[in-house]
Amino acid sequence: MNRLLTLGLLTGILIAVAGYSQQSNPPLPPQPKSRTVDYFRASHGYGDGLTEVVDLSQREGFQAVKTLDDLAEFASKVQGAVGFTAHPNFERGTRHAHAVLWYTKLSSTRSSWALHLFDKQEAQKPPGHAPKAAALAAAEAKVSGKMDAAEKLIAAGGKNGVKLEGSFSECEVLALAVLRLGGSFEHQGKFTTGACVGCRTVAPGGTPSACGIGVQKKTHWNCCGSTNEGGYCNFWKLLASQRADK
Ligand SMILES: [Zn+2]
Numbered sequence: 001m002n003r004l005l006t007l008g009l010l011t012g013i014l015i016a017v018a019g020y021s022q023q024s025n026p027p028l029p030p031q032p033k034s035r036t037v038d039y040f041r042a043s044h045g046y047g048d049g050l051t052e053v054v055d056l057s058q059r060e061g062f063q064a065v066k067t068l069d070d071l072a073e074f075a076s077k078v079q080g081a082v083g084f085t086a087h088p089n090f091e092r093g094t095r096h097a098h099a100v101l102w103y104t105k106l107s108s109t110r111s112s113w114a115l116h117l118f119d120k121q122e123a124q125k126p127p128g129h130a131p132k133a134a135a136l137a138a139a140e141a142k143v144s145g146k147m148d149a150a151e152k153l154i155a156a157g158g159k160n161g162v163k164l165e166g167s168f169s170e171c172e173v174l175a176l177a178v179l180r181l182g183g184s185f186e187h188q189g190k191f192t193t194g195a196c197v198g199c200r201t202v203a204p205g206g207t208p209s210a211c212g213i214g215v216q217k218k219t220h221w222n223c224c225g226s227t228n229e230g231g232y233c234n235f236w237k238l239l240a241s242q243r244a245d246k
């Protein structure tokens with residue numbers, strides 16, 4: 001090939017390439033936002049005790065919260081929050097997250113969703129470590145604040161025992177107040193044969209998916225595992241003593 005022609009061709013190609021690359025230079029990828037709030041994965045969970053949390057999904061601005069870094073910043077705006085917790089798949093779209101205000105039990109990490117705390121030293125505490133005095137005081141205030149309500153529930157339940165309604169955490173606080181007053185509870189489940197899921201947390205001998213008493217084919221209350229058709233529900237009493245042993 002003629003040398004001049006080759007040179008001319010090459011130059012043409014070079015100019016074309018230069019022009020092309022200048023035009024199509026992709027914009028720089030957005031820089032990841034730097035973490036504005038420090039947080040630390042706790043060596044303990046917050047299960048098996050009383051807690052105070054705030055549902056972050058109910059707060060304005062939650063739509064824009066996508067990552068754990070975002071969540072830390074969002075949760076830090078909740079007054080009194082010491083950290084936050086989220087569904088394990090939060091960053092992949094399962095949008096459940098709570099700011100954590102206090103908890104009375106440093107549980108095993110298996111007893112709750114992962115806990116992230118703003119205070120590094122708190123985060124390093126192992127399961128079983130004593131809770132903060134302020135958390136115990138807040139829990140005590142919560143239970144003693146329900147004594148009047150508990151008294152009314154005991155009176156209203158009469159011979160049948162107290163019937164509790166509401167969220168688990170609301171019922172739990174009321175139940176502790178009722179137990180303090182020596183009250184009894186009405187069964188919340190059914191008297192049934194077969195392995196249920198309900199009583200397996202408080203009745204011994206169960207498997208992860210079925211209760212121990214049902215596996216033995218004994219007819220029982222699927223709330224607390226009691227095999228006595230009459231009588232009261234032991235669920236809250238059993239739960240409280242189980243937690244005290246942990
Ligand atoms: Zn059962």
Ligand SMILES: [Zn+2]
Pocket residue numbers: 186187188189221222223224225226232233234235
């Ligand atoms: Zn029961």
